Amino acid sequence: MSESIVPDTQARSLLARLPATPRALALLARLDRPIGWWLLFWPGAWAVVLAGGAGERWPLILWLLLGSITMRGAGCVFNDIVDRDLDRKVARTAARPLASGAVSLKAAWAWLILLCLIGLVVLLQLRPYAQLVSLGSLALVAAYPFMKRITGWPQIWLGLVFSWAALVGWSEVAGALTLPGLLLYAGTIFWVVGYDTIYALQDREDDALIGIGSSALSMGRHVRAGVTLCYMAALALWAAALWQIRPQWLALAALLPMAAHLLWQVGTLKEDGADPLTKFRSNRFAGLLMFLGCLVVGSA
Numbered sequence: 572m573s574e575s576i577v578p579d580t581q582a583r584s585l586l587a588r589l590p591a592t593p594r595a596l597a598l599l600a601r602l603d604r605p606i607g608w609w610l611l612f613w614p615g616a617w618a619v620v621l622a623g624g625a626g627e628r629w630p631l632i633l634w635l636l637l638g639s640i641t642m643r644g645a646g647c648v649f650n651d652i653v654d655r656d657l658d659r660k661v662a663r664t665a666a667r668p669l670a671s672g673a674v675s676l677k678a679a680w681a682w683l684i685l686l687c688l689i690g691l692v693v694l695l696q697l698r699p700y701a702q703l704v705s706l707g708s709l710a711l712v713a714a715y716p717f718m719k720r721i722t723g724w725p726q727i728w729l730g731l732v733f734s735w736a737a738l739v740g741w742s743e744v745a746g747a748l749t750l751p752g753l754l755l756y757a758g759t760i761f762w763v764v765g766y767d768t769i770y771a772l773q774d775r776e777d778d779a780l781i782g783i784g785s786s787a788l789s790m791g792r793h794v795r796a797g798v799t800l801c802y803m804a805a806l807a808l809w810a811a812a813l814w815q816i817r818p819q820w821l822a823l824a825a826l827l828p829m830a831a832h833l834l835w836q837v838g839t840l841k842e843d844g845a846d847p848l849t850k851f852r853s854n855r856f857a858g859l860l861m862f863l864g865c866l867v868v869g870s871a
Contacts, residue, residue, distance in 0.1 A: 595673040596682050599651060600644030606852050607647070610766070612639035613858030614759045615736030618752060621816060621865040622744035631696075635740060638693035645686035646712055646732075652679055653716035661777040701743035708735040723784035726767045730760035751815040758808030765801035765833075766854045768794060769840065772847040795837055802833040809861070813868050822871070825864035832857045 586594055586603050601607050615635040619628055651658065651669045658670035668674035674682075694702055711732045718725035734756050741752030764786060771778070771787035772794065778785050790797040806826060813822050836850050836857075 591673075592678075595668040596678070599648050599668040599674055599679060599682060600686065601647045602640075602644065606855055608636075608639045608643040609855045609858060610763075611643045611733055611736060612636050613736075613855075613862060614734050614755070615639070615740035616862050617759075617858075617865045618737045618740030618755055619744055620862065621751065621755060621812070621869040622741050623869050624740075624744035625866055625870050628744055631740070631743060634693050634696045635736060638690055639736065641686050641689040641693070645683055645690060646715075648679055648683040648686065649713070650716045652676065652683070657781060657783065660781050661774060663773055663777070697739070697743050698746075700746065701739055704742045704748065705735075705739045707738075708732060711735070719778075719783040719785065721784075723789040724786050725784055726764045726771065726786040727760070729767055730763035733763045734759035751812045754808050754812035754815065758805040758812065761801045761805035761808065762854075765798045765805065766836075766851055768798050768801070769836070769847050770851040772842050794842060795840055798840070799837045802837065806830050806833070813864075817868050817871060822868050825867045826861075828860040829857060829864060832860055 586597050589597065597603065612635060615638075616632050619625070619632055619635070624631060651667055654664075655667075655669040655676075658664040658667050664670060669676070669679055694705055697705065711728065715725070715728050715732055718728040722728075737756040737759050738748060738752060741755065742748050745752060768786040768790065771785040774785065775787050778788055786797070787794055806829070809829075810823050810826055813825065816822070832853070836853060840846065840850055
């Protein structure tokens with residue numbers, strides 16, 4: 572494996588001390604990679620505070636965090652079940668537990684069911700309307716692992732999936748999917764496409780060799796411009812969402828820290844080496860900046 576390629580499965584810290592089987596299952600659910608569940612969690616937290624639920628609905632944010640951890644893990648397990656043959660051909664993913672044989676297919680399915688049962692506990696904490704909204708994501712989640720085989724833009728599908736918590740959080744607090752929540756969701760889709768295009772830069776050569784699609788390949792030499800356009804669209808739609816809540820120019824200033832961070836990402840992006848992973852991971856901090864902006868506007 573090239574030194575510039577960081578494998579996405581690494582047993583470190585406490586995980587490295589676990590017995591072999593629990594360690595492999597934890598790696599299968601990417602518990603060693605918290606960035607994934609942070610990115611899944613943030614849109615739901617944004618929606619809760621922007622809808623005015625920062626006070627009495629703070630336990631909801633904690634439930635959304637637990638749901639993000641478990642359902643991101645379940646999604647990773649399902650993705651690896653589907654992609655186990657492809658993963659063996661990609662340097663970054665060859666060490667994944669299913670691809671490497673550290674976990675059997677039967678054990679992976681059992682682990683997936685257990686994670687989904689934990690997710691069910693979280694689902695039952697929501698009101699019926701929000702439960703239905705949450706269940707609406709299942710078809711998108713199930714279809715996602717196949718998108719790279721049939722389209723050069725699987726990141727768009729990932730955007731639909733990884734932004735869904737915004738709809739769940741908004742519908743739980745507001746009681747319906749109203750325009751601000753939908754605009755927040757739409758903007759988040761573009762954010763996801765942008766940051767996952769950066770992430771996909773790590774696999775461009777392998778993806779091209781085995782014939783699967785990615786937005787990093789589809790954008791070709793224009794990745795920086797493409798990601799910039801995605802981030803600009805995200806900011807415009809988020810600004811529209813905030814304007815629906817508080818139609819004052821000063822409210823839009825809450826987006827300035829997030830805008831500055833996204834500008835830094837594309838302005839300093841290097842398309843090879845370790846930089847794409849560094850920039851991708853920085854979106855955890857970007858999510859916090861957006862959360863603070865939504866909190867200010869939603870609580871004002």
